[in-house]
Amino acid sequence: MKKNRTLENAIAAIPSGAVIMVGGFGNPGTPFSLISELVRQGQTDLTVIKNDANEAGHGISRLIEKRQVRKLITTHIGLNKLAIDRMNQGAIDVEFHPQGILAEKIRTAGAGSFGFLTDIGIDSEITRPEDLVDWKGTAYKVEMALSADFALIHAAQADWLGNLVYRGSAINFSPLMAMAANHVVVETPDLGAPGRFKPEHVHTPGAFVDSVVPLESLTSDYGILEHHVRR
Amino acid sequence: MKKNRTLENAIAAIPSGAVIMVGGFGNPGTPFSLISELVRQGQTDLTVIKNDANEAGHGISRLIEKRQVRKLITTHIGLNKLAIDRMNQGAIDVEFHPQGILAEKIRTAGAGSFGFLTDIGIDSEITRPEDLVDWKGTAYKVEMALSADFALIHAAQADWLGNLVYRGSAINFSPLMAMAANHVVVETPDLGAPGRFKPEHVHTPGAFVDSVVPLESLTSDYGILEHHVRR
Amino acid sequence: MSAVERLLSRAVKEISPGSIVNLGIGLPTQVMHYLPENFDVQIHSENGILGAWKQAEPALMDPFLIDAAGAYVSLREGASLFDSAVSFAMIRRARLDLTMIGAFEVDALGNLANWKIPGKFSPGIGGAMELAQKTKRIVVLTTHTDKHGNPKILKTCRLPLTAKACVSRIISDLAVIDVTPQGLVVREKLTDISNGDLQALTEAELTFETGEAAHEFV
């Protein structure tokens, strides 16, 4: 069953108020085309879950700039002064987690579990007494699973069944989010027929994917950021 | 740094009384050569963690037959009447878990976490009242992480750094066990120099692997089981 | 056509095009052989396969590729292979549309017992509990009675449960029965068995639909 969708249709499925996971660590893996369409369609009151806030003018920062985002769940937004300003103004609610804890909370939802026991940050200010459970004589921090209504994912390659292959450092949160969201929308510049991948090379099996949007080309957003090149 | 070891040296690191994870679901992924050497060296009082007990005369069944195993943690041993008999005689202690729960307990240890919250089997006889936690108004079953002193893994291909590639249905528990054990021993019939794998195709990064044992050839254990061929 | 062949032929019709299906050990795995060669379905096997297919030709059998029942399966185009944690994530996240599963006992509430007979048979749980508890739709394939002629479709299961209230439909060699809030409803049955005879072979109370229920089910 083909999962191909148009960019417009795939994003139109997202209502205002939705909780949306967005793949990517910095630029690699950020689904810029899906985000641009979400900016164009203008859904509001969104909760966005992404490792970072991209940089001002790019990716999910555009959603923040257009005031479409109510809450951001993230690990570090140090490269986006605009997002920090919005946070400090109280214009968006920002919830921070240690990076691997955010990954694991998402993966826990993706595994169909409800939470996990950890010691990360247990002695730090990120842990409140009510986050702790005493289990058979030992104190653990309980981190609850984090799921979402939608995940927006960029894949290097895909097939009609939704099998995905990532490349480079663009894997990051994407396979976890594809497992954790109820409706998974993927953009890819390279969509082909089933059978194109060695079965052992598939990063995200198609069972986790609902919609695949073929991109005709990649915009400059997907290119090298000159200010990150060391001279 | 080369992780190459001889079969004898790699297995000699295992003391009697050790807790050992063994990859494989049925035959595929079972490290028959590592197990044979463990049978030959004769360590005893072992706790073995494997999806199944292989079939009589093969794989970990040989460890059970030679009375090297004190306890087996597994999901299903229906294909090994000998192991069932030993269990019923009280000669080995067998602890059963639902298959995905066993996988997830191992993966939880592999992720450096201590346990997870689930609802699997929560209404069944496998759940005792003391397994339940009430967390913010909801009851969950707590499944604790399962780690091991050693993992014995079969990989289709490897490099000197310990990067592993599996094939077919022989992936199963192996990547999880490689993450969860303190010392990971891998056998492979195809060991080569770093650089042979596309970085996105590596199933288990070398960071998780301690010893790699090259096999000169695969014995008949690794072949087709005629009684599983449908005529 | 034997009773089992009849059951399996009917079971094939439960599979919707485009769906993801797990076939449990026993009768369900045999459904594979009744599927048309080009049927649009992805068979999930809990040992880490999506897109398993019928036994490979002898020359193509791969000792490193079996399904959860141990068969040397082939793979369809678009298949993927993955570890056991991902495989059960797929199950627990309800990404499977249908699991066909065997039963020792099934009851009027849709409770299923298929993993343990205390004192007689306890080889372990395997993947059954998670499949039964989490798949969107569970269809039980079972002979209507056991080898001694005793009913397997009960008022209340007596054996330890695999999962509570999980079964949507029962397909036996004699009838197709839905589990509904009003109890068990016979949707189809063999024409040469009377309602009374079918009820006599069934411990749970059956309701007989008119219409479809009168039809031969194969």
Added chain:
Amino acid sequence: MSAVERLLSRAVKEISPGSIVNLGIGLPTQVMHYLPENFDVQIHSENGILGAWKQAEPALMDPFLIDAAGAYVSLREGASLFDSAVSFAMIRRARLDLTMIGAFEVDALGNLANWKIPGKFSPGIGGAMELAQKTKRIVVLTTHTDKHGNPKILKTCRLPLTAKACVSRIISDLAVIDVTPQGLVVREKLTDISNGDLQALTEAELTFETGEAAHEFV
């Protein structure tokens, strides 16, 4: 050689052949450029790389391959790429031998504060907390004082901690200092700074080893 160059040149010597190392954002990422081209080390980047290496040649830069600091890294032979859950599994399972990390404050007990200045700077925790808490060995790279000349090596950290008692060694532009159960011990220092002058720039009490301590550290 500038103070920073001196610090980075010394930091390189902390890396043992064959080890797995994470280089935190700031001074540590710059250590990469001081590594000999064929040095046997695997650089871990928490966004999913084992085997990252120096910035790729312009023609080979890949916009889909950055390290956690945003640099367009190359990959060494034997590199692997993986998701963020696996990347932090590697960290939490203590499969990293060494993390070099920056600091706002570090103290005599090895406590580290490097992620938040309440009311001034709170961009998030990133990967620092897990790296600091779980890596086998943490070496802090920091200028000895802040830009106002205030000590960064304190009796007790005043900022929110990244992790408690995690630091093994501090390398500043002036000295190499070990965190020991007996407090901070200066192992190496610049020859042209006296013990008294170094102590004056350090809030925590320093013990001065004889021998090595007298030597220029680069």
